[in-house]
Amino acid sequence: MKRPTKHIVGWVIAALGGWGVAIAILLFLLLLVTLGAVISSSDNALPFSSTTSVEPIPPQLVSLYHAAGAKYHVPWAILAGINKVETDFGRDLSVSSAGAIGWMQFEPATWAQYRVDADGDGKADPYDPVDAIFTAAHYLAASGVAKNSEQAVFQYNHSTDYVREVLRLAEIYQAWNPLSSAWVWPVADTGDRVSATTDASGEPLNVIIHASPGVTVRAIHGGTVTAVTNSEVSLDLGDGLTVMEHGLRPSVSRGMVVAAGIALGTAATRGVTASIEETGAPLPLLWFVSPSAPTLAPTPQLVPRLPVPNAP
Numbered sequence: 001m002k003r004p005t006k007h008i009v010g011w012v013i014a015a016l017g018g019w020g021v022a023i024a025i026l027l028f029l030l031l032l033v034t035l036g037a038v039i040s041s042s043d044n045a046l047p048f049s050s051t052t053s054v055e056p057i058p059p060q061l062v063s064l065y066h067a068a069g070a071k072y073h074v075p076w077a078i079l080a081g082i083n084k085v086e087t088d089f090g091r092d093l094s095v096s097s098a099g100a101i102g103w104m105q106f107e108p109a110t111w112a113q114y115r116v117d118a119d120g121d122g123k124a125d126p127y128d129p130v131d132a133i134f135t136a137a138h139y140l141a142a143s144g145v146a147k148n149s150e151q152a153v154f155q156y157n158h159s160t161d162y163v164r165e166v167l168r169l170a171e172i173y174q175a176w177n178p179l180s181s182a183w184v185w186p187v188a189d190t191g192d193r194v195s196a197t198t199d200a201s202g203e204p205l206n207v208i209i210h211a212s213p214g215v216t217v218r219a220i221h222g223g224t225v226t227a228v229t230n231s232e233v234s235l236d237l238g239d240g241l242t243v244m245e246h247g248l249r250p251s252v253s254r255g256m257v258v259a260a261g262i263a264l265g266t267a268a269t270r271g272v273t274a275s276i277e278e279t280g281a282p283l284p285l286l287w288f289v290s291p292s293a294p295t296l297a298p299t300p301q302l303v304p305r306l307p308v309p310n311a312p
Contacts, residue, residue: 057173058089064130066183068118068137073283074145079136081169082156090129102126104136114139184261185209186245186274188216196285205282206275215267217248218260220274225256233264240279247272 057065057080065083069076083089086105093103100107106114106126115124118134125131136156145152153163186209193210211217220243223235232246235258248265252258276283 055084055089057084061089061129061133064133068134071134072137072141073278074137074140075149075170075174077170077173078140078145078149078153078166079133080173081166082136082153083133084169085162085166086157093127103129103132106132106135106139110139111135114142183221184218186218186220187211187267187272188218205285206273207285209272209274210270211267211272213267213269215272216263217245217265217267217272219243219258219262219264220245220260222259223257225252225254225258228252228254231268241283242277243274244277245272245274 061080061083065076065079068074069079083104086100087093087103090103095101096105098107102111103126111124111126114135115126116131116134116138117124119128119130123131124135126135140152140156143152143155149167150163153166154160156166157163186207189211192212192215195208195210197206197208219235221235221237221241223237223243225233226236226242227234228250230250231248232244233248233250233252235243235245237243245264247268249268250265252264258264274285276285
């Protein structure tokens, strides 16, 4: 059976004459341009999911991100974002098309330069999550993440789409406030409003918790009390790290050894300030602590998909 569409098109063109042919050609060209723009837009779109529904961080990895971030002064949530994008939290350990390997996907030459034997077993293994996550923190620190997180993540993977997705995930993970077991929030009431003073790059330094007078003020990490005044307590955490908590009525004395979460006193006025330094240089406190405990959904045990060895 002949298709009636061809007859209809022919009648329309015949009726319009030469102008009809010209119009048809112009419409066809316009359609091609439109399709080209759509295809081009698709090529430049984010290759990663941008939905607000994000899988929780596997709980067994949270403390690793915190520990590596604290050691190298890297925002722990960026490490989590990179791990999610690169290997889906270690579930897909296949070698990338660019030859990147391991839990955090390093090119072999980069791994050789920055590798860290973080678990002390005598071998820096890119397929070991501990070694890989600490190596990623080492590399980001060397890339200047403290001054420019976007540029440091771009160094990790030269894609602006990649940078946007990693930092988007990092922002979400930070908002979930997972805590390392070694750090706690400075006050017992976690619902108080928080503000902060920042450094030149916008990183939070002194954190001000707008707590009511009388609220318990806690040690955010285990350490030794090195100084006590009428309104401030200083703790030596070792490794050159010092924590100062100001705006409280102290209940501890110099020389005491306290554990994380132990009461240092009570809030004296509406506003407890906490800060942390390394050998006198201020560090962003919010890299280390968050106001509430994790609210992560249960996550199945990780089952890594190891790369299949090449056939002989």
